[in-house]
Amino acid sequence: MKRVNAVVVGAGAAGGIVAKELSTAGLSVVLLERGKWYTSNDCRKDDLRNQRTTVLGNAFGPEDEGNPRVWVDPKGELHTAWPSEGSYQNDAACVGGGTLSYGAQAWRYMPQDFRMRSTYGAPAGSSLEDWPISYDDLEPFYEKAEYEIGISGDYSGTPFHGPRRRPLPMPPLPPGREFEILEPAAKRLGLHPFHIPMARNSVPYNGRGPCMRCRWCVGFACEVDAKNGSQNTVIPIALNTGNCELRTECMVKEILTDDRGRARGVSYFDSKGHLQEQLSDLVVVSGCATETARLLLNSKSKLFPEGLGNRFDQVGRNLQGHHYTGAIGYFDFETYDDVGPGATIAISDYNHGTPGLCGGGMLANEFIRLPIHSVDRLPANTPRWGPGHKQAMRDWHRRTIVIMGPTQQIPTAEGRVTVDPTVRDKWRLPVVRISGNVHPDTFEIGAVQARRAEAWLKEAGAVSTTLMAGKPQVVSAGQHQAGTCRMGDDPKGSVVNRHCQIHDVDNVFVIDSSVHVTNGGFNPALTIMAVAYFASDALVRNWKGTGFRS
């Protein structure tokens, strides 16, 4: 197989951008993806089998068969997890990764989100740290992501965001009924509600039409291709350069290194299960926090007996996602208009500044309400089955609003990904094992956030409410997984430098959510994209045409 300049592992939010940036700069690129390439023709609108509601499996991978993981409960007992189960902490396995089927919230983190340790101090037992780069470093790349991927929304209602040079390229969709109920209530409480930034066309953009406002958004591929992910933006551009080849259903086994400790390419199983080698000048790992850590840990050699980039036992640590809390409000009038795509209104008044507590998060109305979601979200004291349950479905399905938000998790070194010593997947590769939890202070601020959501719902007229503020037994990574290959200046306390280059090996890069030091109080997709543009920019500047120079 022909040697190329770069192999990119994983065609998700970050990998797609890296492939586009490198191939348009003239590098030859092979983009490897373990999943398939789905399009809007694969939109099934199946309430029971999509990427968010997975009772009958994941619509966009991985399939349960042959893809186990292991998770460790607080007592130290091991459990097998399958991809359609929550404990697996799945994102997706397909071209576009999570961005094919995500809800498409496209947030910038706040300036303080990059300086969590400086702002709050590190709680005892936590691994809270500052990023080595600032909001200002990323700002131009946030903007580039907003314009190249295509973001709609309107920040003008809130002062709680970092400085920005340009507005979003598209206006928000018109408000739905929940927006109209919640906006005046938030203002009465002195809060600052606004239109959520979304990677979704509200008007024609990038050659595709706008959202048609159906019920099926988060978890689904968009029927009219109005949702913007890497699969319908940057990856087609990369392929059109002629410099990038996308190979799907290819599972990377390990990163190959030479005697001097530099990467020389990857070995992978192709779609027929045959082991192949792709040699390259550099390797970019963009597999998402769990799978990226697994690949590095599985890339063992004489020089790297504990895995690539893992000299100081940092790979896989600080696993984090978001701690979702909130409240359900029940109303004596109809709140539901069956006009998609869901979450429309948010506040970020509570992302920072709660006295005595660390961080916080934005609060927004819930993304999607399918009938199957309501069956366990009825008012307290509703019978769980029988005529009373059926009547309650009729009474409340259209009279409910959920407000929740991604509380920023305080990472710990023990919340981590390792590889399981015995369990193997269908390629006979050691699988991800997830153990540990986030810092307990996370649950404290999460509970406060839930009561704030409840207060907003009551102000909006809720006649009763139910708090949602559980304490997961294991770190909740899921679709917002991050942190396992921390970015930092100190090689002993991080895996990559500020340009996402592994400290140990100058031609291997980790460019995805793994490098997030902390994960903000927001959905992470746009930050993953901005970091990918930022790191690609540095990589291309260091590429001299004949080889890579660190």
Added chain:
Amino acid sequence: MGGVAVAIGCTAHKRGNWDFLGDDEARTLGAICDQIVPADDFPSATQAGVLTYIDRQLVRHYRRHQDVYREGLVQAHAMSMKRFGQELAALSRQQQLEVVSAMEREESRFFEMVRRHTLEGYYGSPRHGGNRDGVSWRMLGLAEPPLLGRAQYDLRKGSGE
């Protein structure tokens, strides 16, 4: 009681109208499902195809639950025979409620599974055999087939210019 279990076991492996369930099992399971979602102005679970949904999934995504169903249905039958001397499907609504309530207490793992699968079948997508013709969605006042194409920008709502 052992004889009953054997009898059910025999029919269970004979292909009748179902992919997984025996006809006896289907009658018992149907009676449980119809306690979970009974008929009122709108159809019951079985009237909406929930048995089809569960039966299909038991040879597909829920293959791993086959044993729980097989064993749970034996127990359900036994509980009905013990209390009322007849199979569950033959009892009155009130008697069935009594047996199913006892199952919720004594066979909670099986009952929870049936409850969850019944609600999935009733409120989920019709393509899997339940929620026939979208009856539960119509019951909730959702347009079925759904309304599409509401993309027109409404300038009266501001922020459009």
